[in-house]
Amino acid sequence: MHSSLQLVLILLAVAVLVTAAARALRLPTMLGYLVTGIAIGPFALGWIPESEEARYLAEFGVVFLMFSIGLEFSLPRLTTMRMTVFGFGGAQVGLTIALAALIAWLLDLPLLAAIALGGIISMSSTAIVSKLLAERLEIQTAHGRQIFGALLFQDLAVVPLLILIPAFARESDEMASILALAILKAVLVLGFLLFVGQRVMRPWFQWVASRKSPELFTLNLLFFTLGLAFMTETAGLSLALGAFLAGMLISETEYRYQVEDDIKPFRDVLLGLFFVTIGMRLDLMLIAANWGDVLLLVAAIMIGKAALVAGLGMAFGSTRPTAVRTALGLAQAGEFGFVLLAQAADLKLLGSEITQPVLAAMVLSMLIAPLVINHMDVLTRLIAGNEWAGRAKEVHDIAVKTFGKSRHVIVCGYGRSGQNLARLLEAEDISFVALDADLERIRAVAASGASVVYGDASRREVLVAAGLSRAQAIVVTYSDLPSSMAILRHVRELRPELPVVVRTMDDAHIDALKEAGATEVVSEVMEGSLMLASHALMLLGVPLSQVLKRIRMVRESRYAMMRGFFRGASDADSTLDQESQPRLHTVLVTQGAAAVGRSLEELMLDELLVEVVAIRRQGIKGVDPQPETEVRVGDVLMLRGAADGLAAAEFRVLQG
Known part of the structure; x- marks a missing residue:
């Protein structure tokens, strides 16, 4: 029997190795956790035994995932995308559940278990799809917006499914009353939290924030999230539902982004543990004995969902190529499918003879997903045929x-x-x-x-x-x-x-x-900085003509004066390309430095793609250093360039 410390050490070692490997292979870490769980679970190497304690701890990963989904819940956003989310997304989830349930029922699966299985299969992977589409710069394309509308509805659909599946697991004669009671409880809890919780929560968070203690704010956030999760579980619902409601309440406050940053470490670590435990459920011997059924399920999930989504896309007015791209993006299973499958398995709604092949097929579909999405253009041409017919009409409309x-x-x-x-x-x-x-x-x-x-x-x-x-x-x-x-x-x-x-x-x-x-390139960040600086200069008494002259000089030099900036901790997760973005770095020239007495031209920093943009000498800053400018002891050189170039330039200035 492993001790708790051994289990923690194994999980931490796995987390480090999986994260490093996933980053190196540019794959979502979730897939790595799933594969790792399969390897170290009781059906393979057996490093970690299956236990209720591990499952309950992993469930907190789902809690924080649902909390994050609640934070993203925005009524204005849903209103703006209502046709895509509730129209296309609702049709995708509803028809997938209906079709999958019908097929499962015809294959002798009980009706309620078949409906639960349909809900599991209707989910797609937000983590995989969002990462890959962002890398391909396709989030704002027609198929990208349609994919994200469907994913958003799937996230919302998880909430009623988490309520329905426990009711489905009860005896049939009790099911109707239990289901009605669950819905009544959900409505009462939701109403109480929305109408009473909002009025209590906002002033309480304001009081906590006014203490200006990051530790207190984080502790309060954990207490609030887990407290609401405990309330909903006590009411006979689920931990995940309470976490979703907690996130939804905070999403309407000014603390949303701070909360999102604070909760992210807990969410990522515990969610990784959840996916490890999901992988541990997979019995490789049973899968090997039924590999034909598993491959058939993979094909049924991916091809069936893709065909359904493509048809819906064209029904909602998309061109055939756009509908095919949307279908390829949503064809795989999703992380919330694992949540629902684990719940159905724990409640004995689905037996191991069903859960094992379905779990294996879901994992395989998610492993295949990056390959499908990265070859989306080629597959679209093969499936949709020549796009010129649709393009001809588009071009004709523009020409008219x-x-x-x-x-x-x-x-x-x-x-x-x-x-x-x-x-x-x-x-x-x-x-x-x-x-x-x-x-x-x-x-x-x-x-x-x-x-x-x-x-x-x-x-x-x-x-x-x-x-x-x-x-x-x-x-x-x-x-x-x-x-x-x-x-x-x-x-x-x-x-x-x-x-x-x-x-x-x-x-x-x-x-x-x-x-x-x-001819001209307008930078949002630079133009915003220019407007901010111009207003500040005028308020400080600088003549308008001088302000306009300064702004014109900056623009004519392609914002050279403003290129690069000093990075801080808050820039660590910036969406900007961290390697290509120029940085600013200062170097103090000390006694004995190799650059003393040499000109900037002699230093040849341009070889390292680094330039000296300013020199501070005896408190006076030179804005435009010349190649012949000689470096002296006490000078502070302001360098601009990429991170590796700056490191090499500092070494050259000080060591030679």
Whole structure:
């Protein structure tokens, strides 16, 4: 028998190795935990025996996962995406449950167990899909938005399923009354927490925050989350439901983002333990004896779900290629499916002869998912055939809309920035045509008579149809590097003299966009900093003409004065590309340093892709150091470059 300390040490060692391997292979750590659980569980190496204590501890991972889902619950967001979430997502979950339950029932599985199995199979993996789509820069595409709408509804659908499955596990003559009682309890608890808990929770969190103690805030957060989970479990519901309600309550307060950061370490560690315990449930000998059934289940889950989702996508107005991409993204099983399967197995609703093949098929489908999504384009061409028929209609619609336009502006993207730009162009009586790939937005603005058409601006034929040969400018209003580079490539081939203004999030890609042919690159972060600085300077009494001159100088130098920044702990999880982003670093030149008495040119820091942007000497900062500037003892050099280059540059300055 292993001691508790041995179990903890094994789990910690596994967590370290799995996380490192997953990062190296660029795979979600969840898959690593599942495989590890299979390896070290009682049916394989047997390093960790199966026990109720381990399962109960792992359930806290689900608690914190549901809490995080509750934090993401936003009524405004759901309202904005209501058709995608409740229409497409609701249809996907409902029809998947119905179809899977019907097939299972026809195969002699009891009806209630078949419905539970349908709910398990209807889930897809938020963790895997979101990571892969983010890496492919496809979250804001038509299929990306449809996939995330379905995933959001699946997250919400887990809550009633967590209530229904325990009721399904009771005797049939008691089931109706137990189910009614469970629903009544859920309504009462939900009503109490929403109407009473909100009024108590907000002032309490304000009081805790006013103590300005991070430890107190974190302890209060854990107490609040686990307390509500305990309340719902005591009421005969589940721990996960209480955690979801706790997250939902906090999501409407100003503490949401602080809470999300505080809860993340607990969630990730305990959730990893949960997936290890899920893997430990898998009996490899039983799977090996029934490998044919497992492979058949994998095919049924992935092909069946994909076919259903593709049909729904086209029914909701998506093009065939978009529907196929959405189907490929949602074809696998999901982490909440494991939650529901574990609950059904523990309640004896599903026996081991069902849970073992289903569990194996779910794990395999999730292992296959990265391969499917990363080859989505190739598979779409094979399945959907030639996309030119759909594209021809799209191009025809654009050409009709732009017929007769000349000296107009092509606005790529009709989001908030694109709409604001369009209003200003209209005010100046400048003709424009806007291209946007969001069908829902196109439908919303159709009644306004705005000159907006459906089309992917990164495609050559779309730009030609939009009157590229007659346009006087192009403005890319969204921040998407691959799409912007594609637009610039087409313009350079067809109209190299045409001015193009491109929007980007930060300064990481300014030079690349300029080299690709952008006339102007507008950085959101830099422009925001310029506006903040200009207001501050004017309030400090700097003349308006001087402020405007300074801003013009910064823009003309491609924001050179503002490129790079000193990083802090709060930037550790930034979504920016940490390696390519330039950093700032200061080096104090001490007595005996190798750089003393040498010019900046002699140091040859440019070999390391590092530049000296300023020198502070005796309290005076030189803004524009020259190559012939000599380094002296006591100088503070402000360096800009990538992290590895800065380290090498500091060594060269001090050691030679």
